[in-house]
Amino acid sequence: MEDKNDMMLKQFFEQAAKQQIEDNGFTERVMINLPEVNSPVMVDSKVRRLSQLWTLFCVVVALVAFWVFSGWDIIEGLFTGGKHMLINALEVFLITAPTTEITINPWVVVLLLGFVLVFLPYQTYRKLSATL
């Protein structure tokens, strides 16, 4: 009985289910009435442009400050001071270096090399592929 009723309903609605309504300009009317929506890409590009302008402003300020405060002299002084410090440190090390031999366990070296050459690159690769 249930099946017979279902069949009857199916037959009754069959034609309606197949009915395709002609567009007759409906799509055009919808397209004309679509509101202008701010594209996320557009918003994104606005933010990017502002960020670029801010970066440019910071670079200009940094260059002006560099010129006003004779930045090159400061850098040169730093390099010269650094060079002297490095030479002094080397001299001190060479004079005071220990003369006794230090024993190194080869397994520790192998483990360290393994850590640096295998484990660290593997972990870096894993994390990068998880984030990308």
Next chain:
Amino acid sequence: MASISDIALVTQVAVFHNKQAFDQLVRKYQSPVRRFFLNQTLGDEQLSDDLAQETFIKAYVNISKFRGMSSFSTWLMRIAYNVFYDEKRKARSEEIETSAEDSPIANKTVGSGSSPLTSGIKMDIHAAMALLKADERTCITLQLIDGYSIDEISKITGIAENTVKSHLKRGKDKLTNYLRENGYGG
């Protein structure tokens, strides 16, 4: 899951606001959406087209919210269902305010106007639909005309699956009686 071509079109609309892509989506789905409204409004073509237009505009504005977890048509029909019920609520409150004319939704003379569904058996369908309560009509049209499963009808309407089954059962019983009384089914 949504079909790949729909996802590609939706992506074009959501990311680049490509109106050509949305035009293709409207062309593809205008018929089922308008047919859904025609069945809900018992053949009021003008109102159906207005509601269908509102549905597509809402879909366009909210397209970035489509996550592709269900098919695009299910998502669109959910919007259509909400648009129809918003309109129905609005019509009901206006009706209460004026207390004069009948609600324009689902209370019109069956088969009035120049609906594409107004000939022969289509008029009978609208007459039969007029016997059903709104929720029953929605569930029946979504299943018997648009071919959605109970699970999809539940997603579209937000009604629990068991309640959908009850609406379908009651609706089918009423329709069967109507068809028998009118000489269908021998």
